[in-house]
Amino acid sequence: xxxxxxxxxxxxxxxxxxxxxxxxxxxxxxxxxxxxxxxxxxxxxxxxxxxxxxxxxxxxxxxxxxxxxxxxxxxxxxxxxxxxxxxxxxxxxx
Numbered sequence: 001x002x003x004x005x006x007x008x009x010x011x012x013x014x015x016x017x018x019x020x021x022x023x024x025x026x027x028x029x030x031x032x033x034x035x036x037x038x039x040x041x042x043x044x045x046x047x048x049x050x051x052x053x054x055x056x057x058x059x060x061x062x063x064x065x066x067x068x069x070x071x072x073x074x075x076x077x078x079x080x081x082x083x084x085x086x087x088x089x090x091x092x093x094x
Contacts (some may be wrong), residue, residue, distance in 0.1 A: 002023055002026050006019050017043040017046050017053065018043075020042045021039065021040060021043045023036075024037070024038075024040045024053070024056055033061075037057055040054075040060070041057065051089070051090045
């Protein structure tokens, strides 16, 4: 279940990417992968290189066994590697 605090945060700031990413994680943990990807994509519309959203979306796509999302964009291994690289750079500030 999505937290009411998350909903309130998005009411205050609809561009709060971590809140969109967290919504995706809730659905990911419920194994609702098609739905969680939509929230990761929303975060990526706001910040295209959001490391966590990139990595989380990639993980969900792999679990779905999908090569394309509903919009028809192809996701290559480069997206995965870019997401991992950005995540590590953010985490270790390198």
